[in-house]
Amino acid sequence: MGRTGDILRRLSRESPILIAGPTASGKSSLALEIADRTGATIVNADALQVYGDWRVLTARPSVEDTARVPHARYGHVPGDRAYSVGAWLRDVAPLVERTQIVIVGGTGLYFSALTEGLADIPQTPTEVRAEADTRMLQEGATALLGELDASTAARIEHSNPVRIQRAWEVLTATGRGLADWQDDTGPALLPRAKTEAIVLNAPPDWLNARIEARVAAMLAGGALEEARANHPNWSSTRPSAKAIGAAELMAHLDNRLDLDTVAQRMITLTRQYAKRQRSWFRARMGDWIWHDAH
16 A cells, blocks of 8 residues: 555544645655545645745645645735734634645644644734844844844744744734743644644655755746746745745846756755754654654
């Protein structure tokens, strides 16, 4: 029966299935095989695959895959709209009531919010986000990090500018630090004990080869054309601009980078992202079922 059969023999088909894993580890293919056999709907848990303007670059499921089994919460958000973890939870809440779902993605924060709960932080006002965007461009993440409350600064990942900006926006907008909000967490939408939760364990050497192949496939399969279509409305401050390779492709279209350099930067950035993902999964998903991806 292969890998999928081995996994299915271990799982209860009555419970929602969660599949986490680093980028390029094969989690979407696994979800597709499981959904094919069980009739489940695949639900997205990737923070960049929610955006409609980057399909190839974010490795969203293909048109053929979405025709094969039902998929939900992919590409449903405009690229210029901010989209939070809370918004994702609200979007998946109606789907969680179904028993036949496979939630798959690489955004660890989505899974922790789903299974552990999320503080009900108010949405960031537009003017606060605009100020944060401007300061990030002009001063960098270090300046915003220095203004955070001590508890949040001690807890947050200092190498992640997105998280730093988010923490600064929360403190500025609400007067309360992100750590304080997180400590005031509501009940989980889908507690871990009510799920079958899998993490794909992907050794770096094995994964690095797959990342290189994926980047090559993206560039050969329409990523540049996708970038060209997005070029007229491009801004580095768009939420969807965080897609790995987006800025590099735009620099190529502006004659500032050659395509070989774009490819190498995409590979490097993707490897770094996968390393951060693995660190998150090890720290936060110790009670999940770990299954070798290779």
